[in-house]
Amino acid sequence: MTSKSICRAQKAYKLNPNKENPDVILWSQERLVTQYKVDQHIQSGFLDTLKKEKQRRKRRKKLNLVSEEDNGAQLFYSSRVRATLAFEAEKEAKEKAERAEKDVKKALTVENKKRKEQDAEEKAVQRQVAKDMKAQ
Secondary structure, three states, X not given: OOHHHHXXXXXXXXXXXXXXXXXXXXXXXXXXXXXXXXHHHHHHHHHHHHHHHHHHHHHHOOOOOOOOOOOOOXXXXXXXXXXXXXXXXXXXXXXXXXXXXXXXXXXXXXXXXXXXXXXXXXXXXXXXXXHHHHHO
């Protein structure tokens, strides 16, 4: 049953109470609750899968220590690997900072827009009051 049909059944029960309507209403509500729980479970599974996929892609990311394509054997000192990992971490930190700056800028823009709307409303009210004063 859909939520619309449940509402119809509830209205019908209010108009004409009998033994069958509450059973139908309860059964349909239990069914909707079950469907909701199934949907929540599926959604959480998708979120977990997405999180795992991001972690997996991050693990596979090449460090590009050579800065060029090379098919032969490559040997790296641990200091160079640590430096590259530090560079990657710094790069991620910069990206996070940039995203945070963008979010702050968006928030300021929204705040300024609201403030301008309020100012415009106040000016409109003042104009209306001035018109009313002139009319009297």
